[in-house]
Every structure is written in structure tokens, then in C-alpha cells.
Amino acid sequence: SQTIHQWPATLVQPVGSPLSLECTVEGTSNPNLYWYRQAAGRGLQLLFYSVGIGQISSEVPQNLSASRPQDRQFILSSKKLLLSDSGFYLCAWTSSYNSPLHFGNGTRLTVT
């Protein structure tokens, strides 16, 4: 069966520090991969999606970036965090066009 791993579960980082969140999927090949963010009191916002290695599409202009160095690995990064980057970050995958998204357990990021 397919599983998605996302880490760390919680992270507290000072403003201006770098960020790296990692997500891996097991049990499937060539998944579509997604990074979402849920800010306090708001809905899920799509940040990036990828349909293959090295293929990244950005939905929202920001100081975050994403990379997909391997088929089942998706990384969310920032060179310098802002206070506004605080939130709950979720990685998700789907196998095909009409398949539901499957989410990891998320990372709670607090920028201080």
C-alpha cells in the first residue's frame, strides 16, 4: 500500500533562517506531488505541485521554493523565513487525474 511521510512534525525557526521540509511517498511511482499551507483560520492554499522529476509549478509568489530531486521525494525550502511563513504545511500525492489527494500528517512551522 502507498504511504506518505512528512517531517519534521513541528518546527520553530527564527526569522531569516533557512527552511527545508521533506516529503517522500512509498508504494507508487510517478505520483503527482503537492505542497499546501494552512494558515491560522484559513483554508488550504496550494503552494507548489509537481508532475515529474524536476518539474515544479508555483501557485503563489513568495519566498518559498520547491524541488523534486527524485520521483517520490518533494522538498519545500526557503533561504530566509518570514513571520508570515508560519503555518501548517502539508504534502500530498495523487496517482492520476481523478484520484483523490492523500495527505501527510503535516509540519507545524512557527517562525519567531
Place this chain on the structure above:
Amino acid sequence: DQQVKQNSPSLSVQEGRISILNCDYTNSMFDYFLWYKKYPAEGPTFLISISSIKDKNEDGRFTVFLNKSAKHLSLHIVPSQPGDSAVYFCAASENTYNAGNNRKLIWGLGTSLGVNP
């Protein structure tokens, strides 16, 4: 502009009764709708979906109804159980291809359901 709206931020129901969660949308091009359930500090979990070619889809205690003319869908949970207490998100997407086989979802803000024993 919120294309998917869940107008009730919270809902409280007695155990054993029916829970009805509502969702309205504005984009007539949406053709695929999903409901997700989310517990605190966890990612959302897929619950049930419906395509626009149907008006009802049932899975155990969960039934989703779609009214295309009213641009409205609802999730019915019967009977409600305390373990159903969670935030429920409605999501929708339209039949657009973007960079391959991607389908992007538009999410509502969620409804927090509390089921009282």
C-alpha cells in the same frame, strides 16, 4: 474571491442523529467534488467524492448530494458518532489539464463538526 464556500464554521450534533454539512460553489465549470475530514495536527483524510454526472454518492454512513443547478453540495453522516468530530473540508475542481495530469483543487474553509455523546 471564495469559489468554494462553507458558510457554517461549526456544527454541533447529538450522537446517533444526522449531521448535514453544506458547501456552495460559484464556478459552473467545477465537475469533481470531494469531502475531506481533518483531525487536529493531522493531514486531511479523503472521505467521499462525487462527479458532476451524478447527484448522489453513498459510502457507508456518508452520503454526498450534488445539486448542480443550485451549485450546492452536502455531506450527510448517518448516524453521527463521537469519532466523527473533526473539521470537514469541501473541495472542487474543474476539468482543466495543466502541465500533465494534474488536477488542482479549490478548498472551502472547513466546518468544525462536534458530535456529542
